[in-house]
Amino acid sequence: MNGGLRASMSWLHTWTGLICGWLVFAIFATGTATVFRHEIEAWTRPSLSARSDPAVGLQRAYDHLLVAAPQATLFGVQATNGQERDMLAFWSNLDGTYGQADLDPATGAPAVDPPTGGGEMFYRFHFELMAPYPFGRLAACLAAAFFASAVVSGVITHKRIFSDFFTFRPEKGGQRAWLDGHNVLGALALPFHLFIALTGIVTLATTFMPFGMTGAYGQDAAAFYADSAPETRGMPERAGKPAVMAPLAPMIATAERELGGKVGRLTVNNPGDASARVSLHRDNQGRLSRPVSGAVFDGVSGRLLAVSPPPGPAMATNDLLYGLHMAEFAGPALRWLYFFAGLSGCGLIASGLVLWTVSRRRKLANPAKPYFGFRLVEVMNVGAVMGLPLAIAGFFWADRLLPAGLADRPAVEGRIFLATIAATIVYSALRPQKRAWTETAWLAAFAFAAIPLLSAATGGRNLAASLAAGDWAMVALDLTLVALGGGFLFMARRAGRVAAPAPRRAARTAAAE
Amino acid sequence: MELLGFVSAPLAFAAFISAALSMDRHHRQVTGHACPAERRARLRLSSKALFVLAILVGVIGGGVGLVAGILGAGLAAGAVVTTLTVRPALLARLLAPRAS
Structure with a gap:
């Protein structure tokens, strides 16, 4: 029974790993980049300063939006914190149109940098794969489920x-070394x-498994979301009577006292109206769980109206698991651990994919002309394992080189990201396998290591200036990019040295016959 | 509290070294010969004690401390594998007889 179980688990591990490996690698690679998405966001917006008071920034954004979006029925602002330097703002207007902008906490006005997908692009790709809703999310969920089953079966x-x-045992080379490396990275x-x-x-549970929600609420998703944030229930209709809004600072002080932490998000319903409501939500730094905890104020008098009740057991479990994935609680050191663990996951998946071809190559009758399925896996391995890093580097290059006034600039950055992966797949199909690995690794080494130079030369973040200003987050990001370039350089040199394994004697004999 | 999680990482590192050296394969990597029975028993005991200590420190650190401890332990295990692979001689000093 034991042997049978192991054999079936081995089969499951091999095939789930292969079928979903490329997609899971893409999700893992962008997820690993997402750990530092706020730093990447700041890198792409060099006008933003490292230090700002979140409460002062919120007040400025509040003042700016009251004037700049007079037709808004609702607006919201994400506050700065130790990681985020910009304030993402959104609003919806009376005529049903929506708007979004990245605000500079120093002024409250939109940041002057060219529009960019920033770190947000990696974050969204991580779970939406740039596919239409809900297909990308469903694919990401399925990939996560397959990955979990591959880990357990492994x-x-x-x-x-x-x-x-x-x-x-790297000295043993070939399949043994790849298997050891795969096992060690997995363990x-x-x-x-x-x-x-x-x-x-869990983070995508409402998309993947909406049955609990639809069972309790039917098609009324709004009722579900209202129950998820009960303090926002009963928002009044717009009165149509203009009113002067209360200052934000006292409301922030009250909310921080009531919620036991810093305010991280502001939402205003019916701004500038007698029925205005101001909702202030706690940020999640320093706490593992990620509950929605907010306080609602009368926007005109500034009076506290409601505070979130503690979540129920199911919601508390969901908040804990969600928080564990998002790692918003983590300080810089712990985020580095998430980053390294993410890199180890990328290495685990990549080594597993390569292992599939290494273990089968020796059994090929003619390794110079493998069958279609084998060649397809080889091509896709290079396309995914090298294409994703090249696409990430390509995003940084695009951010610095695309014209500032280009229409729909963030979308063009996204298209370049996808086009780089596609180009790597095509390149891999056209080149001998070993050369495809080596050449794409050389290209990735150059593409990553040159990013800080490119940035400095094009008026972006400058490593020397960041060092002089003591902006350690930007220094660390630039050095990490250089280190990744170094890692790919090492890989290119190693891949260049690896000799193609000789086919088995039996296989050679079979081929001769 | 996160800090306590990081304190548990060196403890996990020491626990992993003890566990690795109690195995003949890794003991041979470091010293050139299999692990004697008495030394194996001592190494296993110290490994278990250090693991318990590492987990306790992580638990005292609360949820965030525990997450930091688990991820830090992974990094510590990686450091042990790297040392065993690249510089096993560094670990030989730990097993060298002490001068009286």
């Missing part, structure tokens, strides 16, 4: 997981891989 498959825990961050896959499914 653990069951491994006979001696504890004795092999520290075993890595090192095993708890991370499991919880990130399972909590990832």
